[in-house]
Amino acid sequence: MPQPITCIEDLRLLAKRRVPKMFYDYADSGSWTESTYQANASDFAKIKLRQRVAVDMTDRSLASTMIGQKVAMPVALAPTGLTGMQHADGEILAARAAEKAGVPFTLSTMSICSIEDVAEHTSAPFWFQLYVMKDREFIGRMIDRAKAARCSALVLTFDLQILGQRHKDVKNGLTAPPKPTIANLINLATKPRWCLGMLGTKRRTFGNIVGHAKGVRDVTSLSSWTAEQFDPKLSWDDVQWIKERWGGKLILKGILDPEDGEKAAKLADSGIVDAMIVSNHGGRQLDGAMSSIEALPTLVDAVGERIEIFMDGGIRSGQDVIKAVALGAKGVFIGRPFLYGLGAMGEAGVTICLEVIRKELDVTMALCGLRDIAAVDRKILVSSTIPHFAL
DSSP states (O other), X not given: OOOOOOSHHHHHHHHHHHSOHHHHHHHSOOSTTOHHHHHHHHHHHTSOBOOOOSSOOOSXXXXXXXXXXXXXXXXXXXXXXXXXXXXXXXXXXXXXXXXHHTOOBEEOTTOSSOHHHHHHTOSSOOEEEEOOBSOHHHHHHHHHHHHHXXXXXXXXXXSOSSOOOOHHHHHHTOOSSOOOOHHHHXXXXXXXXXXXXXXXXXXXXXXXXXXXXXXXXXXXXXXXXXXHHBOTTOOXXXXXXXXXXXXXXXXXXXXXXXXXXXXXXXXXXXXXXXXXXXXXXXXXXXXXXXXXXXXXXXXXXXXXXXXXXXXXXXXXXXXXXHHHHHTTOSEEEXXXXXXXXXXXXXXXXXXXXXXXXXXXXXXXXXXXXXXXXXXXXXXXXXXXXXOOOOO
16 A cells, blocks of 8 residues: 655655656756755755744634735745656646645746646646747747736746756756667666656647747757757846836746845836745756855845745745745745656646645644744744845
8 A cells, every 4th residue: 555645755755766767857956066956955954943832723824925916825836847757748737736726836938838738728827937048039929928828927037047067967868858768768668657648648848949939840959949049148137128028927036146136126116027036946057056045034134125035945845935934935936846746646746745835834833823824924933043144
């Protein structure tokens, strides 16, 4: 009889058994030595909670808002590339699970299922994450497609002008779909669930790009296009034209330094930007950068009254969520936890992931003596364990 899923780690171990190595490693790795990737999670453990007793714990509520949108808890599914390679039709399944749970789903530019695919198979508006490419005409069309699909927010990623090297991806020869090498074929033979799922879908490459970007008609041309297209000249000035083309809610992703936080806040002051995400790209870009949770309180202290602040990186439990909220995050984005659930059990696994986090968040809030997530602040933390850095 299978063991019950009690935590995110259970889903991770199951996903590792069921997902082909190159795609599991793609999700569960960082750049270079992976020091920042590891610190994202381990730094949460350093922050301690204050337990309170003999207080009324009835009628608890985790309901909140993120950029004005009602959410069942302050959690959103982060944009993750190649989600549809963790499980067939992965983006659609994850979006459905998020919709049922009452939390936002964010579709990546580098998704397997296209914007139109996800819109067709869901009813709640989702968010769309945008990478800025050199081909501005293509980016403009991508923004228009997101508007046509009724996406309710645009998440502009700012920290991937050039790609940080992830050693596992290089060693695995990462491609979507995987190349039929001997090593890949041997590994795929041990993943029958995954293979059957992929045989049953037509969605096996980057749906937002193939057939939409100039000159990209197949996987072969896609590889060279993506290698050349990330724009190292992306600047703060680009935010204005993106906002004008988009017109809706705009979130900046990838802020880690207070000086950049101030620039984001100035854009918020001008009504151009609505929120920012404190993020180091899951430890996948600058190895040696500080963890997101370490950076969060200083950024909140610097600009938190002027712009809505979210964070991602290292969330593995509901306790991590409440620590981030206590330090001033209006909400958090989870990436790897839902990918583990997706790889382990498809849509049901994402649902379990969100249920686990919700329950842990709810129980932790109660044991800290509170009944409403809106009342959570730094008072629930042992002050000597709150991270802080100064320039």
